[in-house]
Amino acid sequence: MKHKQLHNIPDSGFKVPKNYFERLDAHILTEIKLGELPQTPGFKTPKDYFSNFDKRLIEKVSEEKEVKVISLSRWKKTMASIAVAASLLLLFQVSFNNPEPVTFGTLKTASIEYFLQQEDYSNDDLVRLFSENELSTSDFIDYTVSEDIANEFIETVDIEDYILN
Numbered sequence: 001m002k003h004k005q006l007h008n009i010p011d012s013g014f015k016v017p018k019n020y021f022e023r024l025d026a027h028i029l030t031e032i033k034l035g036e037l038p039q040t041p042g043f044k045t046p047k048d049y050f051s052n053f054d055k056r057l058i059e060k061v062s063e064e065k066e067v068k069v070i071s072l073s074r075w076k077k078t079m080a081s082i083a084v085a086a087s088l089l090l091l092f093q094v095s096f097n098n099p100e101p102v103t104f105g106t107l108k109t110a111s112i113e114y115f116l117q118q119e120d121y122s123n124d125d126l127v128r129l130f131s132e133n134e135l136s137t138s139d140f141i142d143y144t145v146s147e148d149i150a151n152e153f154i155e156t157v158d159i160e161d162y163i164l165n
Contacts (some may be wrong), residue, residue: 116126
């Protein structure tokens, strides 16, 4: 080729792989780090270690060592007796330690009200729970409330809750 036509050559003849320059710095750093690693292995095996390895392995496996055996039957008997004693203790605790049976009379009114509020019962649901014999108008009409109890109720209860419902 002539020297005058060199600037007109569209292709230089050299090609670079795709993404070569984007990965070049990582490749150079990897080569540097590999060069810093020791070239000799750090572990050595004794001479003829693997030539008689099979024989030594079979000898160690075939050796019968006496092993201490713990009997579980005695342990089972102990646990069974502990379980029986615990259940008897629980039975006596529950049956003799409860002086009065749980009835609606022993429950506090506040705990019953709290339970009914948490369960979201409507008034219709509560009416269905009682029969006509259990509900009489005389129970509600003849019941008198002292003025102190009524004032205390009005002071402690948020009336807006009752108005909104």
